[in-house]
Amino acid sequence: MLFVLVNVCYLCVTELLSVLLSDNDCSMSLLLSLSLPLSSSILFSHSLFLSLSLFLSPLSFLSPSLPISLSLSLSVCPSLFLCRAFKINELKTEVTNRLAMLEKRVELEGMKVVEIEKCRSDIKKLREEMASRNNSHFLDDNKKLTPRRDVPSYPKYHLSQETVEALRQPTFDVWQWEPNEMLSCLEHMYHDLDLVKDFNMNPITLKRWLLCIHDNYRMNPFHNFRHCFCVTQMMYSMICLCSLQETFTQVDILILMTAAVCHDLDHPGYNNMYQINARTELAVRYNDISPLENHHCAVAFQIFSQPDCNIFSTFDPEAFKQIRQGIITLILATDMARHGEILDSFKHKVDSFDFTDEEHVTCLKMVLIKCCDISNEVRPMEVAEPWADCLLEEYFMQSDREKAEGLPVAPFMDREKVTKPTAQIGFIKFVLIPMFETVMKLFPQIEDVMVQPLRESRDRYEELKQIDDAMNEVQKKKSENLTMGKKK
Numbered sequence: 001m002l003f004v005l006v007n008v009c010y011l012c013v014t015e016l017l018s019v020l021l022s023d024n025d026c027s028m029s030l031l032l033s034l035s036l037p038l039s040s041s042i043l044f045s046h047s048l049f050l051s052l053s054l055f056l057s058p059l060s061f062l063s064p065s066l067p068i069s070l071s072l073s074l075s076v077c078p079s080l081f082l083c084r085a086f087k088i089n090e091l092k093t094e095v096t097n098r099l100a101m102l103e104k105r106v107e108l109e110g111m112k113v114v115e116i117e118k119c120r121s122d123i124k125k126l127r128e129e130m131a132s133r134n135n136s137h138f139l140d141d142n143k144k145l146t147p148r149r150d151v152p153s154y155p156k157y158h159l160s161q162e163t164v165e166a167l168r169q170p171t172f173d174v175w176q177w178e179p180n181e182m183l184s185c186l187e188h189m190y191h192d193l194d195l196v197k198d199f200n201m202n203p204i205t206l207k208r209w210l211l212c213i214h215d216n217y218r219m220n221p222f223h224n225f226r227h228c229f230c231v232t233q234m235m236y237s238m239i240c241l242c243s244l245q246e247t248f249t250q251v252d253i254l255i256l257m258t259a260a261v262c263h264d265l266d267h268p269g270y271n272n273m274y275q276i277n278a279r280t281e282l283a284v285r286y287n288d289i290s291p292l293e294n295h296h297c298a299v300a301f302q303i304f305s306q307p308d309c310n311i312f313s314t315f316d317p318e319a320f321k322q323i324r325q326g327i328i329t330l331i332l333a334t335d336m337a338r339h340g341e342i343l344d345s346f347k348h349k350v351d352s353f354d355f356t357d358e359e360h361v362t363c364l365k366m367v368l369i370k371c372c373d374i375s376n377e378v379r380p381m382e383v384a385e386p387w388a389d390c391l392l393e394e395y396f397m398q399s400d401r402e403k404a405e406g407l408p409v410a411p412f413m414d415r416e417k418v419t420k421p422t423a424q425i426g427f428i429k430f431v432l433i434p435m436f437e438t439v440m441k442l443f444p445q446i447e448d449v450m451v452q453p454l455r456e457s458r459d460r461y462e463e464l465k466q467i468d469d470a471m472n473e474v475q476k477k478k479s480e481n482l483t484m485g486k487k488k
């Protein structure tokens, strides 16, 4: 142990202490003997305290709980020099120990950082795994496809006459029903259209099939069982409104209704563009050709392959083939990438439409399912508007994921680029109205109940856009004025 006695003037004390205190590895005891005039002792004590406080302040930052209290008493009495020196020595030991403790804590904190980083990367891996599982499909998982044996009789879900009548209208409020009520409504439609009677369907199989359908829709913001219900209910109201049973065969009606029920089965909530760009299992399986629609079809027929859910069990093989082909054609027609092609083909036929021409009828059925699939804006504003929010939510979910995965993002899905009015105006003006107006040539009765609400919806969103634009203009001017004010 080295014993050093140093005489210093008070100006050098702080520097010495810093050196001494920072040298915490050295097992050196230092005795400071301060020869100071009594008159400066108070000043010195203050200065020393400040120096120590400053030196220790980073420590207190690192460990706010560390109590740092320094008390120095100074005296000119030589007998107290030693005592004071020992106090400083004690202080040095204490600080050295605390530094060692802090270093340990820093080391531990460092380990925690490493742990946190590891947790982060584990979470990322788990997320990716979950995402990829979301994209893997029923073919590996038969759980949901197993039909339920305990078909409920729904005494609680008996439909009132009022509901039965409202169900035939495009104005039906699709939001006020829980899943079992929607299932009862779908069941009612099959009975009401005489499909159960005409095709000798087992009514219990119909119930079981519908339950299985419900179980195979995912809880997406938009592409969920309620959307399936909406599309089917719109199909039912179009069949009623356009008296399609007078011009179509019952097989056509069965194809239209069943394709509507099955058209988005097991939709993962990310569209074909995502599937193709992210090279998902679905895109690989279907070679980038309508991966989702092919998948919805495949799931539908996986369900029919279960005897307990096969509503077509009474059909002979030829009839089943026809039904199967019809349903596949309609579900594949719901891919919006084919919108122009299908509508053009229909436009060529509509002026000389022939209900006895199979090609004409198939084309009309394709257009009808397309109309129903995107028919939310036909509904009253209070029913339609929540759907626009649901769709945007699903789009934003996709674009956020595309950004995170470095994939291309469609502007209409980008939360930074799209607003509800702009998205709706374009869609109503350039997709919905032209399609419904073409169908109107064949069925003029849809003008008042379907086309007119679309025009009103377009006008309402245009007004909303004007308000949005005006608000943005005001906001822009405000921020410009603010910048000008700052510059001044």
Ligand SMILES: [Zn+2]
Pocket (backbone or CB within 6 Å): 227, 231, 263, 264, 334, 373
């Ligand atoms: Zn759909």
